[in-house]
Amino acid sequence: MLATLSGLFENDYDDEGFRTCSVTGLEIHRSAEVHVKLFGLTAVIALIVGGVFALTVALTRWEVIGLVGEFDGYYRHLSMHAWNILIFWMVFMEIAILYVGGSMVLGRRLPFTSLAKVGYVLMLAGALGINYFIWTLSGGSDAPLLTAYVPLDVPPGFYASSIVFLLGATVAALPFLLTLWYEKRGNWSATLPLVTFGAFATFIIAVQAILGGLVAFSYALVWQVGLIDSINTGIYRQLYWIIGHGSQQINLLAMITVWYFLTHVVGGAVVVSEKISRSAFILYLFFINLGAAHHLMVDPGLSVEWRIFNTSYAFYGAALASMIHAFAIPAGLEAGRRQRGLGGGLFGWLTSAPWRNPIFASTIFSIIMFGFLGGISGVLMGQLQLNMTWHNTYATVGHFHATVALGTTLAFMGLVFFVIKTMFQRNFISDRLALLVPYGYSAAMGIAVLVMMYVGILFGVPRRTSEVVSNIPGSDFSLSAAEPLFWLIGPMTVLAVLVGVVFVLVAVGSLLLGSRTDSDDDRELLPDGGLRPDGGESVHAVEMRGTFTLCLIFMATFVAMYVLNWFLLTQLWEIGA
């Protein structure tokens, strides 16, 4: 067993510890590769833990089953689900992505690997602590859920563990920063590759988020242990959402970086305009954190001007950036494939793409689902007035499952498959099962997410509760009109978890039992004609009318949803001064 495990971390390196990846052509140093594997594998373990609780939460919200009762620990289950998937699966993966985007893409060794190890141990200790304090909650204490809102009675150990985890993530990210430092030190004027640039933007957003988190959790901790007498609810919420939303912005940037990377390697995409794509990353740096204010839209005590500035004028800077990426990546795919003569007509470049490659399918479904479901809903709920109809309803749950559980998770699943093929150099135990993952997961989660938004907006079903649809304990009233729709949400979320199980089986099974890849396997991963375009036309001379059409469809969907939401709002009674 131990030999199998240590075998996972071995590849053929030269005397200096480098090898050339036969898929990407990158010069990869052992120090970077073993740490990418370490953080990636830990992320998958967090996904498994969080996935188990996804099932118990889903089977509770499907009230026909009502698995875990209000007083039987439902909120502990919900907290475990949130922290393991939304934080641990994501952040461990993101550290791995930083090492890929830094050391691997630049062809350098990972400097100060001791920092990576210390960071890893701190992150692991923090994660274990958080799981421990959630799971062992005693009668008098409250479950933290994701937000640990004060003045709930959340155990101090929980806040302390969160601080340890965040410090660990900061330490683990430092080798990435040092990689860039060494790269640029001798060569200030040379430009970084786009993927490294995206990873660097991710790093900066992460630092902002983590600082906010350290302040928020420290504030709550000193209050919980009695060093200060009172704590201000609104200030905690403002501080908390710097990390609460900021952590999701780390996911966003990491995911977009993965989109550029994987569409290029397995789809043959080119970068249409380096300047435009890089400008979009810079827009995020300035504006995306301010967008976190959309969590506070219906809070008391904040001025209208503050709320509107942050979530419209500032946030449009970030939404613009996202739309630039959403255009640039499919455009790059279209241009790259047309340059090679792959597919004519409006969408031939897309229909001829390697849809039987699970890495490609995961990436493309991630882009589509994130944009159409997560992006549109995010802009809608970020409107000051519309937020009243979205806030804390099941529609919110639909939104962030579209972004994180569909968009980011799918992209990261694709990346895990890619790492299994290229770094662990193992074939999948079953190509068919691997291919089932992106299709099955997108379909099941896609339907679940749409219906979640539907029951949230049109039936007012709240989030964060064990039962409310069939029965509100102690009341004659209920939201049972929404009950039939839970016959879609329930089975679809369960199905999504089952596909998640297939993902884990394929990933872990391939690592332990998969055959070693050879050069033929590597060639199969690449788009027809190898990794680089065959020259010929320059990018701006290539038509991108397929992407333009897709953008028009996106815009039409957006406008329809926007009008519909505002129409529903104006049907309400008069509210507000």
Added chain:
Amino acid sequence: MSGFTRFGDQNPVGETYEVDPAGFEASLDAYRDEAGRTSADAINEGRPPEEDERQRIIVPPGDSVYVMGRQFTWGGLPVALEAGREYDIHLGARDVQHGFSIRPEQSLSQQINLQIFPDTEWVVPMTFEDPDEYHVICNEFCGAGHATMSGSLFVVDADEYDTVVGN
């Protein structure tokens, strides 16, 4: 968004005051002492309440209405309001954060949600047009028992209001 705060009728906007939770509870108690009472039967049957029925449903003494979240009940609910009249809804909490999620029974899609803090009093004016029983659910997690936290708000046709509240 900015324009809608000027010409639109639905905005999550109102005066806010820092209060301590006990102080807000004292305001609620004073308001309850001054308020009248009626009953659901009187409202549903469109008749004045019998004297022994004047118990559960609060009849606000003026234009102010107090609603206070507390693990796991709504202080100040149920309450009877007159359709078409503007009330100042004073929202606050006694212990932890709560969520004021309200909808009429007959039209679930007409629902809004406001966040409530224990250290802030938020005065949000509202004018309910359609007579119906409106239901309030807590939609911010407030501890185990959160799912049981609900209350109601009766909006009565202006022509019947004085009758059914027994004025």
